[in-house]
Amino acid sequence: MSQHGATSPGRAAHAVRDWRDALVAVVAGFAAMLAVAALGLWAAGGTDLPENAFPQVVAALVVMAAGGSVGLAGDAGFVARSQAELTVMPLSVSLVGALVTALLFLRPLRHRAVARTRELLGRFARLAVLWLAALAGLAAAANKTFPVSLGEDSLLSDLGEFLDATPEVGFRADVGPTLLYGLLWLIGVIAVALMVSRKAPLPARLVRFQESVRPAAYAMVWLLLAYVVLGLCAGIVVAATHGHPARTFAMMLLGLPNLVWLALTLGLGASWEGKVEGPFGLPMPQVLDAVLRGENTSTLSVSTLAEQDGRAWWLVVVAAVLVPAAAFLMAVRSPARTRPWQHALHMGVALALTMLVVCLTGRVAARYGLSLIGVGDLGGLGGEVALEPRLWAAVGIGLGWGIVAGLLGSLLAAPVRRRGEVAP
Known part of the structure; x- marks a missing residue:
């Protein structure tokens, strides 16, 4: 007791x-x-x-x-x-x-x-x-609903008032x-x-996996955060030199990883498909909007970006530096007995999974249209923004880059003293 x-x-x-x-x-x-x-x-x-x-x-x-x-909704009575x-x-x-x-x-x-x-x-x-x-x-x-203003003394406004069908949009x-x-x-x-x-x-049963998993996972987190830091520095420079600082800081506070991790996939050679139509669009950089603007689906890649701005090729250079750097970091944090082919395998799988996650979380689909008794695009609100990755091609590209970078990182880390080594 x-x-x-x-x-x-x-x-x-x-x-x-x-x-x-x-x-x-x-x-x-x-x-x-x-x-x-x-x-x-x-x-x-x-x-x-x-x-x-x-x-x-x-x-x-x-x-x-x-x-x-979060879903969007629109309503204008039984005729909408x-x-x-x-x-x-x-x-x-x-x-x-x-x-x-x-x-x-x-x-x-x-x-x-x-x-x-x-x-x-x-x-x-x-x-x-x-x-x-x-x-x-x-x-x-x-949860919020907003009335849509159609302007004063307009035919659509008079028609909506006559039918008691004032349009509303909202989210829930x-x-x-x-x-x-x-x-x-x-x-x-x-x-x-x-x-x-x-x-x-x-748990004791998982301890034996930490030598292969943790260095690769750490390297991938380091890679993603390195891109965020570079994007943050670039955003501060843009805000200070190109005007519109409020809009730039809004983009950094809400969607900086959306842009820089997209840049990672593009720099590795992946491509996306999308379009921008109507009054809505991708806020910045404007080169994305320029590539995707149109009624038809366009391909977003380094080459299509370079057609608008030749500096897009720097995305390949940044990826060619940071991905091997991440592989080197993984090799340094791995036990000394890890063999080069194991480094290559670990890095390939890790980068492929990272590309998968980035592609799934970076998708954009925004579409809105409201019509009143057959009159489409009510008030000029209709529009669409879409951006979808070529998913499995991106995963395969990540696997290939990871294998090559893993071998390179293993060679670069060979002279560095690592855990598990015993001094002669």
Whole structure:
């Protein structure tokens, strides 16, 4: 009895501490995403949104950044038809939330070498419960409808008033898909964090895989963050020298990884297909809009970009420098007994998976059209922005580049002293 009574308070205190750690990670992660989304929307002029919709749009941005689903809608009574679609992730917001949440999830585990599977699953379950609860609250707040102005003294305005069919557009988060995709997003973030961190403990059964997985995962995270840092520096230069600083900072705060990770795939030789039609478009750089603008689908690649701006070939140079640098970093962090063909295999698989993730998260699909009794493109609102990767070709390109870079990195790291070596 006395032993049971002594251990129960200890278990209760341990459980309270685990819930506290999960709560801190969730609150800090969402606070970081809300701050970045709010600053980005403010820089983009979001304070001028009608109907005081700034908070709802910020909530929608965070929902999309966490993997959620936000749908567009339009309505103008029984005589209207609308078609709407929105698929895009503001990856700047996603990246900040992922980094903060992952760091705080790993922090209580940093002084341990091994952790039981049940303990890790329990910690993740607590995090997931609180994360999904917060995401559900934001999804409920991401709901707004705006009236569409058709201008004064216009035929369409008079017709809509006569038929009591004033057009409206709006957005609403789909709670069910948001919770499902949000859970998958969180699983991916924590899995990558456990693979990357040297200090994060693993279950005993998985320890034998860390020598092959962790160096490659770390190299890929380093590669993606290196592109973000370069993009950040380029964005600051553009804001200081080319005018429109508010628009530039809005792009960096909301979609910088969308652009720089797209640049990574293009620099490696991958291509995308898309089009820009109507009043909407890709905000910057304008060369993307120039390549994709038109009614027909266009191919986006380094060569088509270079037709508009010859500096696009620098994307190949940057990739040719940073990818072997990542392979060298992977080789240095790997045990000395790892053979060159193993480096090549690890790097190839890692870069192929990275290309897959970048392509899936970088897709853009925004389409809107509203018609009133057969009159299409009501108020000039109809438009489409689409950008889709040639997915499996990009994955194959990543595999090939990774194999070559892995061999090169292994050769470059040969003179460097690494873990597992014994001095003669």
